[in-house]
Amino acid sequence: MTKKTVIEKIWENHVVSREEGKPDLLYIDLHLVHEVTSPQAFEGLRMNGRRVRRPDLTYATMDHNVPTINRHIVNDPISKTQMETLKQNCREFGIELADIDHPDQGIVHVIGPQLGLTQPGKTIVCGDSHTSTHGAFGALAFGIGTSEVEHVLATQTIWQKKPKTLQIKVNGKLGFGVQAKDIILAIIAKFGVNAGTGYVMEFTGEAIRSLSMEERMTICNMSIEAGARAGLVSPDVTTVEYLRGRRYAPQGEEFEKAAKTWLALASDEGAEYDKTLEIDTAEIEPQMTWGTNPSMGSGISGVVPSPDNFEREADKESVRHALEYMGLESGTKLTEIPVDYVFIGSCTNSRLSDLRAAAEVAKGRKVQDHVTAIVVPGSQTVKQQAEAEGLDQIFINAGFEWRESGCSMCLAMNDDIVPPGKRCASTSNRNFEGRQGSGARTHLVSPSMAAAAAVMGRFTDVRELAGVNQ
Amino acid sequence: MEPINQFTGTVCPINRANIDTDQIIPKQFLKRIERQGFGQFVFYNWRFDDDGNKREDFILNDPQFADSEILVAGENFGCGSSREHAPWALLDYGFRVIIAPSYADIFYNNSVKNGILAVKLTDEEVETLLQKSSTPGFKLHINLEEQSVSDDSGFKAHFDIDPYWKKMLLNGWDEISVTLTAEDRIRQFEERVYGKQYS
Numbered sequence: 030m031t032k033k034t035v036i037e038k039i040w041e042n043h044v045v046s047r048e049e050g051k052p053d054l055l056y057i058d059l060h061l062v063h064e065v066t067s068p069q070a071f072e073g074l075r076m077n078g079r080r081v082r083r084p085d086l087t088y089a090t091m092d093h094n095v096p097t098i099n100r101h102i103v104n105d106p107i108s109k110t111q112m113e114t115l116k117q118n119c120r121e122f123g124i125e126l127a128d129i130d131h132p133d134q135g136i137v138h139v140i141g142p143q144l145g146l147t148q149p150g151k152t153i154v155c156g157d158s159h160t161s162t163h164g165a166f167g168a169l170a171f172g173i174g175t176s177e178v179e180h181v182l183a184t185q186t187i188w189q190k191k192p193k194t195l196q197i198k199v200n201g202k203l204g205f206g207v208q209a210k211d212i213i214l215a216i217i218a219k220f221g222v223n224a225g226t227g228y229v230m231e232f233t234g235e236a237i238r239s240l241s242m243e244e245r246m247t248i249c250n251m252s253i254e255a256g257a258r259a260g261l262v263s264p265d266v267t268t269v270e271y272l273r274g275r276r277y278a279p280q281g282e283e284f285e286k287a288a289k290t291w292l293a294l295a296s297d298e299g300a301e302y303d304k305t306l307e308i309d310t311a312e313i314e315p316q317m318t319w320g321t322n323p324s325m326g327s328g329i330s331g332v333v334p335s336p337d338n339f340e341r342e343a344d345k346e347s348v349r350h351a352l353e354y355m356g357l358e359s360g361t362k363l364t365e366i367p368v369d370y371v372f373i374g375s376c377t378n379s380r381l382s383d384l385r386a387a388a389e390v391a392k393g394r395k396v397q398d399h400v401t402a403i404v405v406p407g408s409q410t411v412k413q414q415a416e417a418e419g420l421d422q423i424f425i426n427a428g429f430e431w432r433e434s435g436c437s438m439c440l441a442m443n444d445d446i447v448p449p450g451k452r453c454a455s456t457s458n459r460n461f462e463g464r465q466g467s468g469a470r471t472h473l474v475s476p477s478m479a480a481a482a483a484v485m486g487r488f489t490d491v492r493e494l495a496g497v498n499q
Numbered sequence: 500m501e502p503i504n505q506f507t508g509t510v511c512p513i514n515r516a517n518i519d520t521d522q523i524i525p526k527q528f529l530k531r532i533e534r535q536g537f538g539q540f541v542f543y544n545w546r547f548d549d550d551g552n553k554r555e556d557f558i559l560n561d562p563q564f565a566d567s568e569i570l571v572a573g574e575n576f577g578c579g580s581s582r583e584h585a586p587w588a589l590l591d592y593g594f595r596v597i598i599a600p601s602y603a604d605i606f607y608n609n610s611v612k613n614g615i616l617a618v619k620l621t622d623e624e625v626e627t628l629l630q631k632s633s634t635p636g637f638k639l640h641i642n643l644e645e646q647s648v649s650d651d652s653g654f655k656a657h658f659d660i661d662p663y664w665k666k667m668l669l670n671g672w673d674e675i676s677v678t679l680t681a682e683d684r685i686r687q688f689e690e691r692v693y694g695k696q697y698s
C-alpha cells in the first residue's frame with residue numbers, strides 16, 4: 030500500500046468527480062458562515078431561485094462587526110444592516126445561527142472547534158482566510174471567496190486543484206517563555222509570506238506533537254500568513270480527547286468508532302511531501318513583528334533592521350516603506366519600542382489558555398497609565414470559563430478592559446479601533462497597514478508578550494518578568 | 500461574468516510586492532451587501548489621506564493613469580484576507596487584467612470567478628513592464644486564446660494558465676450552473692457517504 034499524508038487521505042475521501050483537465054470537485058462537510066462575506070452569496074441564490082443544499086452542514090454566527098461593549102448599540106448603520114441581513118438569510122434558508130444574543134456566539138474559528146463541529150477528516154470551508162485554524166484537528170479547512178460561498182451553499186461542493194504538500198517540521202522542545210504564537214511567527218519570519226503559496230502545509234515534529242489543541246489552532250490559524258490556504262496537524266490522542274463529549278461530536282459508542290477512523294487518518298510513517306522545511310526550536314525565542322507583513326519580525330532580542338540588510342530591490346523598497354509607516358528607525362532595539370494599545374484577542378489567541386497565559390503576566394501588576402489595554406475573549410463560552418476562574422478580575426485589577434466576544438480590534442470593523450499613529454501590541458494575525466485602524470501601527474506578539482508590553486509600557490522579553498513560569 | 504479573450508488597455512504600474520487585500524480595499528468598505536460600487540474605494544488608503552483628500556503622489560491620482568485598465572504589480576499580489584471585495588473593487592474601478600509574478604491562492608480564484616484575468620509573468624518580464632508602463636499611455640495587448648502579452652514595440656511574453664480557468668474565462672461561465680450539470684455525481688456521493696438523498 031502506498032504511504033499517504035493526511036492531506037491526500039482527506040482529499041481522496043471527498044472527490045465527487047474527477048476528470049482530465051479539470052480541478053477535482055470536492056464535497057464539503059462543514060460550511061461556516063459569517064455576516065461580512067455572505068450577503069452577496071445569499072443574494073445570488075435568491076436571484077437564481079436556488080436553495081441551500083445542506084443547511085444541516087452549514088452553521089452561522091456573527092463576529093466581525095459585533096460591538097464588544099454596549100452589546101446592543103451598533104453605531105454604524107451599515108454594520109447593523111449586515112447583521113440583520115445574516116439573520117434574515119439564515120431564517121429564509123433554514124441555517125442554524127448563533128447570533129449576538131446566543132450563548133454560543135463567538136469568533137467563527139473559535140466556536141467551530143469548541144462546539145465539536147470541527148472534526149478530523151472533514152472538509153471545512155468558510156468565507157474567511159483564517160479557516161485554516163480548523164486544520165489543527167486534521168481537517169482540510171480553507172478560506173474561500175464569496176462566489177465560492179454561494180457555490181458551496183448551492184451545491185455543497187467546490188472545484189479545487191489538488192494542492193502540493195508541504196511539511197513543516199518543528200524539531201526539539203519549546204523553550205521557556207516560548208508559545209505557539211512564537212513558533213508560527215518564527216516560521217513565517219524564516220520562510221516568508223509566500224512560502225506556502227500553492228501548498229497545503231502539515232506541521233509535524235516533536236514540538237507540534239507536544240502542543241495542546243488550542244496551541245495547534247494558533248499555529249494552523251496563521252498558515253495563511255505563510256501563503257498556504259490550509260495548514261494541518263495529523264490527528265492524535267490529544268485531538269480525540271479534546272473532542273470527547275463536545276456537543277456536535279459523535280457520542281458514546283459512535284464516538285469510539287469515529288475516534289478509530291480519525292486516528293487512522295494521520296500521515297503514514299514515511300509518506301512523501303512535495304517539499305519539507307525544518308526549523309529547530311533552539312532558534313525560537315519570543316517573537317515580535319516590526320513591519321507591515323507577518324514575515325517582518327524577529328526574536329525579541331533583535332533590532333529593527335535596515336533596508337540595506339535585504340538583497341532584492343523589491344524587498345528593500347517594502348522594508349523602507351514599512352519602517353516609514355511604522356515610524357521606526359533602523360537599529361532600534363525592539364525592547365525600546367513603546368506601546369500605546371494592547372489587544373489580547375482574535376481567532377489566533379483568544380481561547381482560554383491564551384487568556385490564562387496573559388493573566389499570569391498581568392496578575393499583581395498594573396497596566397501603564399498611557400496604555401489602553403483590552404481583552405476580548407473569543408466566544409461567550411470562553412468568557413464564561415475565564416470568569417469562572419477569576420481571570421476577568423485579574424485583568425480588571427491590573428487595568429485591562431474586559432469585553433464581550435468578537436473579532437474586535439483584530440480588524441477594527443466595529444468601534445474597537447487603534448487611532449492613527451498609535452502603536453499596538455496585538456495577539457492577532459495581521460500587521461498590514463491600516464488593519465487595526467487607518468494609520469495604526471501593529472506589532473504581532475503572543476498573549477504573554479502582549480500582557481508584558483501592557484504592564485511595562487514598552488515591548489519586553491516576557492522571560493525577564495519575575496514570577497512568570499511557563 | 501463577462502467573457503474575456505483579446506483585450507487591449509492602458510497600463511498602471513504599482514511597484515510593490517505583497518500588496519494585500521486590506522490595501523486593495525480597506526475593511527471599512529466591506530459592509531455593503533451588494534457586489535457593485537466598490538471601485539470608488541480601491542486602494543483607498545493610498546489614494547486618500549485621513550481627511551479624504553487625494554494623495555498627489557499615488558499613481559492612480561495622476562490623471563494620465565487614472566483610467567488604466569491593466570495593473571502591473573509585484574509578487575504575491577492579493578495576499579491576506581479572502582475578501583472577494585478586492586476583485587470586485589478592481590473590476591468596478593475598471594481593471595480587467597492584472598499582471599504580476601505571483602498571486603495569493605484565494606485572490607487568484609476570486610479574480611477568475613469575476614472575470615478578471617490575472618496573468619503570471621516572470622520576474623524579469625514584470626520588471627520590464629513596470630519600467631515601460633511608467634510612461635503614461637503605455638498599452639498592452641492581451642490574448643488569452645494564445646496566452647500572450649505584447650506591446651507595440653517588440654515586447655512579447657507567453658503566460659501559463661490552467662486550461663480549466665482559461666475555458667471559464669473565455670466563455671464567461673457561471674460555475675454553479677456548470678457544477679449542477681454534474682448533480683447526479685453529487686447525489687451518488689451523498690448516498691454513498693451520508694446514506695441519504697438531498698435533492
Ligand code: SF4
Pocket residue numbers: 092093136137138157159375376377435436439440457458
Ligand atoms: S478574529 Fe480577525 S482574523 Fe479572525 S476571523 Fe475575526 S477578523 Fe478574521
